[in-house]
Amino acid sequence: MSENNLHNEQKLLNLLEKKFILKGGSVRRERRVEVKVEPKEIVPVLLYAKENSGYTAFTHMSCVDWIEDGEFEVVYILWHPEEKINFFVKTRVSRDNGTLPNIDFIWRQANTYEREIREMFGIQFEGLVGREEFILEDWEHMPPMRRDFDTAKFVEKTYFYRPGREDAKDVREYVQERTDEELPDFAKKYSRD
Amino acid sequence: MREKSTTLYIGPQHPGITGNMMVKLQVEGDTIVKAETHVGYLHRGFEKLMERRNWLQSFTIVCRICVPEPDPNEENYSRAVEEIEGREVPERAKYIRVMTLELARIATYLLWYGGQSGSAGLLTMGQWSVGDRNYILDLFEDLTGGRVYHMYIWPGGVRRDLPEGFKEKALRTMDYLEKRLDDYDKLLFENSIFQKRAKGVGIIDKNKAIEWGVVGPPLRGCGIQSDVRKDDPYEVYDKLDFEVPAMEGGDVWTRALVRRFEIRQSINLVRQVLDKMPGGEYYNKIPNPHKWTIPAGDAFVKTESARGEFGYYMVSDGGNKPRRVHVKGPAYVHGITLLENLLVGENVADVSFIMNSLGTCPPEIER
Numbered sequence: 001m002s003e004n005n006l007h008n009e010q011k012l013l014n015l016l017e018k019k020f021i022l023k024g025g026s027v028r029r030e031r032r033v034e035v036k037v038e039p040k041e042i043v044p045v046l047l048y049a050k051e052n053s054g055y056t057a058f059t060h061m062s063c064v065d066w067i068e069d070g071e072f073e074v075v076y077i078l079w080h081p082e083e084k085i086n087f088f089v090k091t092r093v094s095r096d097n098g099t100l101p102n103i104d105f106i107w108r109q110a111n112t113y114e115r116e117i118r119e120m121f122g123i124q125f126e127g128l129v130g131r132e133e134f135i136l137e138d139w140e141h142m143p144p145m146r147r148d149f150d151t152a153k154f155v156e157k158t159y160f161y162r163p164g165r166e167d168a169k170d171v172r173e174y175v176q177e178r179t180d181e182e183l184p185d186f187a188k189k190y191s192r193d
Numbered sequence: 194m195r196e197k198s199t200t201l202y203i204g205p206q207h208p209g210i211t212g213n214m215m216v217k218l219q220v221e222g223d224t225i226v227k228a229e230t231h232v233g234y235l236h237r238g239f240e241k242l243m244e245r246r247n248w249l250q251s252f253t254i255v256c257r258i259c260v261p262e263p264d265p266n267e268e269n270y271s272r273a274v275e276e277i278e279g280r281e282v283p284e285r286a287k288y289i290r291v292m293t294l295e296l297a298r299i300a301t302y303l304l305w306y307g308g309q310s311g312s313a314g315l316l317t318m319g320q321w322s323v324g325d326r327n328y329i330l331d332l333f334e335d336l337t338g339g340r341v342y343h344m345y346i347w348p349g350g351v352r353r354d355l356p357e358g359f360k361e362k363a364l365r366t367m368d369y370l371e372k373r374l375d376d377y378d379k380l381l382f383e384n385s386i387f388q389k390r391a392k393g394v395g396i397i398d399k400n401k402a403i404e405w406g407v408v409g410p411p412l413r414g415c416g417i418q419s420d421v422r423k424d425d426p427y428e429v430y431d432k433l434d435f436e437v438p439a440m441e442g443g444d445v446w447t448r449a450l451v452r453r454f455e456i457r458q459s460i461n462l463v464r465q466v467l468d469k470m471p472g473g474e475y476y477n478k479i480p481n482p483h484k485w486t487i488p489a490g491d492a493f494v495k496t497e498s499a500r501g502e503f504g505y506y507m508v509s510d511g512g513n514k515p516r517r518v519h520v521k522g523p524a525y526v527h528g529i530t531l532l533e534n535l536l537v538g539e540n541v542a543d544v545s546f547i548m549n550s551l552g553t554c555p556p557e558i559e560r
Contacts (some may be wrong), residue, residue, distance in 0.1 A: 019411040058404075081419065109405065109530040109531075112526070112529045134232070134233070135232070136236075137235065144238070145240070147244070149240070149241075151241060
């Protein structure tokens with residue numbers, strides 16, 4: 001892809017660089033522009049993109065747990081219906097008591113995304129109004145999409161085996177018992193954990 | 194005199210609801226004054242499961258996210274992995290992928306015919322179209338071994354080449370379906386019951402549609418030409434000849450007309466793809482799946498599914514498992530914020546009619 005064809009992508013990046021303090025920004029490829037900002041810049045950048053630059057469609061919002069950095073990365077993905085460009089706005093908040101501004105006054109469907117992220121990761125959104133429970137009902141444990149939430153351990157602790165199925169275990173263990181043979185566990189052998 | 198207000202719960206188990214979710218309605222008489230979508234009956238934690246499985250094991254999970262149309266999930270997953278890794282896909286595989294996606298689109302629309310007409314009380318249509326859908330599933334069985342879940346489009350290409358005689362069989366099926374569509378028109382679109390039920394019901398405001406996050410046939414039914422296959426072309430869609438239909442109106446009727454047009458277009462696309470398909474390799478082999486690591490990075494890829502824009506946001510930390518896979522289905526917006534707003538002022542009897550026209554699919558809301 002030549003430089004010339006990425007003109008629209010670069011234009012947005014130059015405008016934002018002049019107007020806001022960015023922590024980073026790049027044209028990833030054709031139709032993909034990315035900027036990184038502080039949480040307090042989220043609302044101004046998104047509003048500017050919607051009102052002044054034509055990024056009127058809110059496509060997606062996602063959250064990634066970077067447990068080793070002690071941070072969550074929240075990604076807002078916008079779409080320009082005329083220039084056909086996806087615009088990524090990324091920000092990072094602390095894993096402990098991380099708070100982000102609420103953006104459902106800009107796009108009302110963001111309300112659903114924010115409610116899910118609040119429930120699944122534990123990030124609070126200032127002024128977010130909406131039903132407390134989205135998917136989980138009466139959940140009292142750690143938000144389950146956090147990396148340190150161990151699904152297998154939770155299941156072992158919370159649920160019991162159906163009567164008559166108490167001995168349910170890995171089929172490989174049965175084979176090992178019967179044949180008295182050590183079977184290789186490939187998944188464990190090559191796992192990075 | 195103000196009528197007494199009543200709370201009605203439709204779902205989570207209800208023949209009119211497209212899956213397991215609940216719509217809580219506040220009604221006065223039989224007019225809806227408030228609607229709330231409640232989900233949580235179907236949460237299987239796919240995204241969490243994928244974080245604990247390697248790249249190939251995760252691929253077998255993604256098709257389970259949507260029963261009527263699993264292929265966009267597979268294609269999105271594979272393309273996201275390929276984009277982060279920089280893996281080349283053989284040209285033939287791209288053509289086979291497009292064919293699979295278009296066959297899946299036809300199958301989904303045939304199922305939609307059943308749902309849309311069934312929710313209006315026209316039950317014959319569903320018997321016909323779901324019966325004809327089986328011919329597409331037959332093709333899938335020949336091609337992939339599976340009728341509903343295919344696990345066919347995987348990173349690097351597709352799992353198998355076309356079997357012998359597949360092209361002829363597929364073309365015969367397309368000819369048959371094209372003829373059947375005329376019968377469908379007589380049964381559904383020329384039916385005055387359907388016309389009266391569909392016209393002027395569930396109107397989406399054209400000026401707000403993009404801002405509200407409407408995608409796919411509902412957006413094109415508002416008169417806005419928007420299709421990921423044209424706007425952000427993937428695979429070989431830029432080499433194929435097709436149009437994006439758009440019709441003014443924004444109601445259930447125009448959404449149905451858009452789908453009626455698109456199913457014919459998909460038949461045409463399948464023919465084009467089978468005609469233009471080059472020879473050669475169909476798979477760029479991946480390394481040992483246990484040792485297969487993907488460089489750190491992220492990607493957002495999109496597909497035009499039968500219900501609208503389907504997206505995957507994928508992050509890799511350089512390991513042998515995904516760091517995060519976030520699925521964005523059209524129902525995430527259509528089934529919650531849009532549905533809650535559209536239902537206000539409508540009749541209780543139109544709830545499932547409108548839901549079907551939006552293509553609401555609860556498994557996409559709670560992955």
